[in-house]
Amino acid sequence: MPREYFYSDTAASNFTPNCINNELTVAFGMNLHPQVVAAINELNSKGWRFFVVTQNRGRAYYRHKVITIPDWAYKRQATGNPGYLDWYVSHECAHAYRAEANDWAANHGDSFMEELVRICPDSSLKYELNYKPRNAIRNGITADGYVIPQHKIRLEDL
Numbered sequence: 001m002p003r004e005y006f007y008s009d010t011a012a013s014n015f016t017p018n019c020i021n022n023e024l025t026v027a028f029g030m031n032l033h034p035q036v037v038a039a040i041n042e043l044n045s046k047g048w049r050f051f052v053v054t055q056n057r058g059r060a061y062y063r064h065k066v067i068t069i070p071d072w073a074y075k076r077q078a079t080g081n082p083g084y085l086d087w088y089v090s091h092e093c094a095h096a097y098r099a100e101a102n103d104w105a106a107n108h109g110d111s112f113m114e115e116l117v118r119i120c121p122d123s124s125l126k127y128e129l130n131y132k133p134r135n136a137i138r139n140g141i142t143a144d145g146y147v148i149p150q151h152k153i154r155l156e157d158l
């Protein structure tokens, strides 16, 4: 189960997290879904950096524009959870995009979930149900992918 701390450390442009898994960090992005790679590339262009770490949780260090992914997520994917890493990285990217939008109140609320649905491949969205089920369900995330939630259906679309 991913857990996160959101740090607000003093800015330091050369900040690097502890416990970097060099091998996986160098290869970061390999074998991820093109949709997720596109998000990573866009965030890279905005100054975000990604590190795979031998820690027990991922973190988004907003002030430093650094995202960490725990290396156990690779193992989780390799042991019968296809697309798990796509979801994990998408989840962290969604936090980064909300930070870029100065949406500091987003947390795991509606605007966060909309961002996640945009980034994460449909087939991997289900993993959010194990993490923030109430908000995920409210925002149309199901075991089979995204379904427009009732409260977002506009009358003019019917």
Ligand SMILES: [Zn+2]
Binding pocket: 004, 091, 095, 108
């Ligand atoms: Zn989160």
